[in-house]
Amino acid sequence: MRLRQEERNMSKTAQKPQHYDFKAIEAKWQQHWQKEKSYKVSENAEQKKYYLLEMFPYPSGRIHMGHVRNYSIGDVIARYKRMQGYNVLHPMGWDAFGLPAENAALKHGVHPAQWTYENISYMREQLKAMGLSYDWDREIATCHPEYYRWEQQVFLQLLEKGLVYRKKTTVNWCDDCATVLAREQVIDGCCWRCDQQVVPKNMYGWFLKITDYADELLEDLDQLNGWPEKVVTMQRNWIGKSQGLACDFPVEGDKEKIKIFTTRPDTIYGVTFMSLAVEHPLVDTLITGTEHEEPVRDFIKQTLLDKQRMAMDQEPEKHGVFTGKYCINPFNGDRVPIYVANFVLMEYGTGAVMAVPAHDQRDFEFARKYDLPIRPVVQPEEKLEGEQMDSAWEGDGVLADSANFNGLPSAEAKKAIIDHAEKKGFGQRHITYRLRDWGISRQRYWGAPIPVIHCDTCGAVPVPNEQLPVLLPGSQPPYGSSAPLHQQEDFYTVTCPQCGQDAQRETDTMDTFMESSWYFARYTSPRADAPLEKEAAQYWLAVDQYIGGVEHAILHLLYARFFTKLLRDLGYLGVDEPFTQLLTQGMVIKDGAKMSKSKGNVVDPHDLITQYGADTVRLFSLFAAPPERDLEWNAQGVEGSFRFLNRVYRLILANMDCFVASDEKKNNAVELGKLSQGDRQLHRKTHQTIQRVTESIETNFHFNTAISGVMELVNQVSAATGEGGKQPLDQTVLREALQTILFLLFPMVPHFCQELWQVTGHKKTLDHQQWPEYDTEAIKEDELTIVVQINGKVRSRLQVAADTDEEEIKQAALDDERIINFVDNKPVKKIIVVKGKLVNIVV
RNA sequence: GCCCGGAUGGCGGAACUGGUAGACGCAAGGGACUUAAAAUCCCUCGGUUCUUGUAACUGUGCGAGUUCGAUUCUCGCUCCGGGCACCA
Structure with missing residues (x-):
């Protein structure tokens, strides 16, 4: 395998390139999209909105295959909806608080903030290299004070409403993480993060009254028709x-x-x-x-x-x-x-x-x-x-x-x-x-500080609004700055805002699930000088389509639903449920097992993108399996997707003439009656493919079948234009076919299609093209294959004109030589005719 | 134990509402082009049997059933994956 690659690389330098220049093409269009801010959106009452969201990543350092899959799926939908004329909100950001940053700080002596922001910069470039159509102006990082200060404000509002309280209870304690865990974070008695056995411990902590919303959270599950039944059931059982x-x-x-x-x-x-x-x-x-x-x-x-x-x-x-x-x-x-x-x-x-x-x-x-x-x-x-x-x-x-x-x-x-x-x-x-109140106190450094001050005389006092945000200490990394807050004297030593006596700042930080519980709402007005801007939230919410791993079926999705109701009751938004439609995508596996360092079966998307380009990687991850299923990674399959794109590339270049020869305006002005047999066939296939791809996306996002549909169309154009010496095709029909291929593939392999679109002489970008519609007349077959069965077994096939009536078909079947042989003068008991499909003769 | 999924060629996966099983791709085999290779193109490709055909039989985890006809519906199993689990 390795040998073959080296050989190819050698020959590549020696001779003309054997594949399209994905490197140049992808860089070119990525720059274009960035410079033009092609995917920047704002509220527009004239246009129907579509809010598409993929679960935002934790900035661990580099993107992995799960991200590639998740974001490829999302990007197809975003681009598809845009071509259908929707005003598409498609944002990206970072779930940036969390334990790994603290661990890195201990290990390498860097401040968690530095570690996190460096990872974000790197991963942002990786996402850009995938050609994902985000509105980058809306990017948020939850560890940024401009994000968590609003969370602190919401926390205080909830405190005021009595939805937050402090109590001493037995909590689930993880020794390794040195922190408390919520019930949902305990898996089989072990910590969800480090797998360490959880032990009970008595201590004070802050709680959110999710149980006040138990009934609503349960009842509103009935509204979630766009969610997988499985997830709804899991939540129902969890609330219990x-x-x-x-x-x-x-x-x-x-x-x-x-x-x-x-x-x-x-x-x-x-x-x-x-x-x-x-x-x-x-x-x-x-x-x-x-x-x-x-x-x-x-x-x-x-x-x-x-x-x-x-x-x-x-x-x-x-x-x-x-x-x-x-x-x-x-x-x-x-x-x-x-x-x-x-x-x-x-x-x-x-x-x-x-x-x-x-x-x-x-x-x-x-x-x-x-x-x-x-x-x-x-x-x-x-x-x-x-x-x-x-x-x-x-x-x-x-x-x-x-x-x-x-x-x-x-x-x-x-x-x-x-x-x-x-x-x-x-x-x-x-x-x-069964549902318990949500314990949100964590004894961590790298999290949003809980904005409360403990005073011996006044008790727990909220930090006054004008003093927000309560910042994490150490924006520059001095020695030891990554220690939990209770070890940082200058952080916790304060005076009481009520009585002015010496007091202590709360040193617990919030569970990081707090940040991910409302980020989708913050995207609607990411720079607002308030938690949310009501009009923006009103326009964009709810999220029309949410995409992510099923592992968040309870934790994140339940908390996000809860927060939506909280924010609604605080007057920030007007919806009851955050996510109208939910797609839970399967894992990416290799050799039948989840990719993991310990198993040594990790495929790095970065290497693949360097080798084949982002379009190929996107294409394969969409083609190999339907989204909800696990995807078995297959290096040879990637090669196949790459080959396909090269084939399309050559096909278009070989038929450039039709783009020049036919008038764009007359594009689909094809008169069915005047077409030759071959033209009619290609025209029909083109429209059948539009139908198939559109329906695949609309019904269940099964891009795998959509892509195979386009492959069939490509195969048919190749056969019709190849050296087989078929009669020359009508240039308009050919152009329509090639153009359709580019339109249908654009959401999946955007750089590739956009480049070819330009090469074939188009000025406007594909982003601004209408998704094609199929002609119901054009897709009709004029000849059908009728299967003739005897006692349910296929014995013969007939070619008949599409308008042949049942009687005629029945007679033709009985007259068929092979059928006569099989029937062999046995008495015919019954004949079943299914229109356009088959004849079954029971003897 | 309970609740959800799933099982189709060597592999990933198709198959509308019960109506041609295996689309598309990968792998494999054969051929063309080439000094050679790469790339590309063409052909074959579930299994068995023979009389090599527009052949017969068989085949969608296993066993029954409904039906003219079942990958699809019903019942009973097996295996795999996921979730929940002393919830009173």
């Missing part, structure tokens, strides 16, 4: 709404009550014990000073240890211990023994579960283990007997042994039982979510 009964079980001989939540109030007469989480606050008072104290404490200690040690993917065996106390089932007055159990979660519901072993599998296992009664109260068709059951019945049924509720079906019983509890005052209708 359940409805049921919240109910108090008084502790026997005590004034304490145990609060429980259940989605199955219909089973409440089947309660035979109560399970508490080991962390439940009541446990202490229940056991202190009793004979059960010691065993229970031992159990709790052991369970907490196990929890930490246990691999998260394994379900530990159910254990528990009796507390010696009883509570009372308020419905029937039963004495219910209280246990502490290892499978009850403090984080969900109330940390206490009414146990109904007959109708809950976990309770069932627990009951069998500790010999507790099993009392079925919801009877399916086949009657259950407690002693004989070998698993819980979790389905619906009819109530039994449930006092006044006997005979009611589950669904009705649920309502009736809740009503009863509400009337009697020991319980009420209740909704619980």
Whole structure:
């Protein structure tokens, strides 16, 4: 392989170039686009807008294949929509806060800012080298004070509205990153970033009340028809709404009550014990000073240890211990023994579960283990007997042994039982979510400072607006400037804005997901002297098409939806949902595995662009697979795409005459009736290709089939103009075909097509051309192939004129020599004729 | 365990609403051009069988079913990928 390349390079210098000069062409047009600011846009009420956005990158140093794919897909859509006359907003920027910058600072002694901005400059050039049609005037970097100061302002507004609060809780702590993680950032018990095991830790932190929006976030999922079902489902499950009964079980001989939540109030007469989480606050008072104290404490200690040690993917065996106390089932007055159990979660519901072993599998296992009664109260068709059951019945049924509720079906019983509890005052209708409030405090340096000052007398005081932004220290990199903020005395030593006494600045920074939660809105007015300019936001939002990896299905996309609603309620924007249409693209893989340094299978886009040019790389990444699927990188396939472009290049140059010979204005003034057979065929293929490409893009962005369509057209033009010596083609038809090829390919390989467009004598750029439309008359075939089947098997094919009627086709099929042979005088039972397609003869 | 996807030639992938399976590309083989190579162009290319044909049979993960006809619809499996997971 290597040898072959060297050989080619040698011969290249010796003889005339064997490929088009992509280097010169791409540089030329990139400069042109930059100089002309070809893709700069502004609000224009006259024109329909289209906001296209790809997820912005983290400036890690260089772009990778995932970026190439993501941005190639986006650019095709942007350019396509532009040709259709839309005012297209297509911005780019940098998700620039984050841990790698801090690590680099420690390792190389550069300030994170310097490291980040250098990476940005380099990667910006790489993106430009791909010929992506961004409005670079709108570029933003989230680490820039002009970005994060507005985030700080929004934070303070949310604080004022009571949507931000501080609390001490058990947080997920990653030792390696030395920071707190949100629940969503913990994957299988490990840090999403470094894979280190997460440990619980008690500390203060700032939280955003996303749970206040849980219902809306859930309900508005129904609006998201343009999102993959999969992502919607993932979000729905993540929010995890359940409805049921919240109910108090008084502790026997005590004034304490145990609060429980259940989605199955219909089973409440089947309660035979109560399970508490080991962390439940009541446990202490229940056991202190009793004979059960010691065993229970031992159990709790052991369970907490196990929890930490246990691999998260394994379900530990159910254990528990009796507390010696009883509570009372308020419905029937039963004495219910209280246990502490290892499978009850403090984080969900109330940390206490009414146990109904007959109708809950976990309770069932627990009951069998500790010999507790099993009392079925919801009877399916086949009657259950407690002693004989070998698993819980979790389905619906009819109530039994449930006092006044006997005979009611589950669904009705649920309502009736809740009503009863509400009337009697020991319980009420209740909704619980799996979703937790979003902890946004990070103990990091390279993030947006949380704009709060802690004062001994005034408490947590917001930084006054006129003092924003709270800047990160060390815009020049002095020694040690990359240390977290709590190690930087001159940063945190301040006076209280309210009372003027000595106070301390908050040293936590915000989770970087904060920045990516609203950047799409900031793009609409990136230099505004406010978080957003309302008119601009009004005009451009929502994002019409958003493109990115499915790995952000929960984290980023949920937070962005949440922020949209926050900004709406603060009066900045007028939409409920940020992204109308979502495309989640697959990964780029090599040899069946994700590209990674450790696997040594990384392909660097930079090398490829140097070797083949950006257009080839773009073309291949669009051609090799439909966008939503994983893309297997194949070096030989890239070669194939390169060959194709060269073929088109030669084809156009070889047929330059038709551009001169035919009048541009008369372009499509082709009279179908007057065309020769060959001209008619090419004309038809041209229009069929327009239809195919347009529909591929419109329905599902399947550029792979769009490209193969154009390839077919190229093949047909080659065959018609080649040395095969076909009759000379009508110059207008030929010109139309070649022009169509350039139009259809332009969004995918823009430099290439633009160059040829100019070479063939056009002054206006392709950016300003209309996307072609197909002529419904021209695409009609005048001859069709009809398949003739006998008992569903293809036995012959007929060529017939398109307007042949069914009777004639049927007769022709029966008269066909091969068919006569096959039918062999057997009685014909039935003949099915499908118009324009086939005849099936059943014998 | 539960919920989503997916499985088609040597490979990436096509196939509208149930109607010609394998478009397009890659790889492979053969040929033309060339002193030679590169580049380019042409031909062949799912499998099996033979009587080498406009041939027969077979073939879309496996097994049933519906239908004149199933890659496509239904049911039951297998494998692969992704998500969630003691959620009361």
